[in-house]
Amino acid sequence: MANLKEIKLQIASVKGTQKTTRAMKLVSQAKLKRAEELAKRSRVYARKLDELVSEIAYEINQNKVGGSDSRLVQQDLPVRVVDIVCITADKGLCGGFNVSTLKTTLGLIREYKEKRVQVRLRVVGRKAIDFLKYNGMEMKDEVIGLSASPDYKQAADFIGESMKDFIEEKTDRVILVYNGFKNMLAQEQRVMQLLPVDISTVEPRELKSSIEYEPEGYEELLNALLQKYVEYSMYYGLLDSLAAEHSARMQAMDNATNNASERVNELTIQYNKARQESITTELIEIISGMEALK
């Protein structure tokens, strides 16, 4: 009889879990929609920024052979120190989302170590921070809360530190690693070089008339624009990562809900069998009791 009760309790508990996972899935679904919308809106800004950078790049390529003197665009720097910026979620329960980013990051670190390049880590998201701390790895900078609610100013401040070090020649390259949104079902590891910016790939646009610059000299403008460009890339990385996190969680929770229903079915069959068994035993007891009285 105790067995019956146990199974009943188990069924109730699995059903409870199922309710939670289903709710989490719905929450992620709603949040994903919002995150996607945010990313879509912000892409307008990216397009316009691209337009501006490309026009100035065109101007520079025309007026100066060999391009700009700005350190932000030098491609052939000797690489001695690298900043790796890594974005993960603050929370788990989203399948392999965080783990795959960490794996990519560790792979990069190993790669650079082999080349005898010093690596500094700047980490966003509790999951990565916990993991790296546990493994005794040193972090230059860490932020919690930014990946769950991306804020342009905060993102700009965060990457600004890294940019400052780059301009002061403390680092020679800045790389951004995160898990990006591909579609509803898949995420994609993205590894992006933030600095130096490669302006040779920017499509130069020819203008109908010459442009006046204010303040004079396009170098200053280009520098300021490129900084915006890097800030925006960081911000977009956060948005993209957030969308991916929600899609990953949605999937993980969907799987969990399905697994829970399967488990409930199994347990129900077990329960029915146990019930039948107990009835049979009772019947046998009654019949044998009657037989004994004859």
Added chain:
Amino acid sequence: MDTMKLEIVTPTGPIFSGEVRSVTFPGAEGEFGVLPGHASLVSLLEAGVVEIEKSDGTKESIVIDSGYVKVDEGKTLVVVEGAVPIIGKTESEIAKAIEEAKELVKKAGVSDFAIANVEAKVESATKTRF
């Protein structure tokens, strides 16, 4: 050509898009106005107020922190980090927008003089409307 296209975008989305008669920008080297047919220009912007005269003659003020403006024939593009339009149907809505705008300018870390300038402009802009 008596109107031109104006677009204002921020990282969180477009703020303004439409035909305008004239715009005034807070440039890094001083305030300047743009009318349709202005020569091509790229300029840094400082924290301040963008004043727009729309094609129907109504005025709109948008407070921005830092950014850029690019003017070419018949089209003006503004790329800014943060922007708060001073609009609203009721006075309390406008008051709220003004508060937000002040916050934005203060965060931009500009001089007190610039902040006072923005406040004065915003207030005069809202007064003419009521």
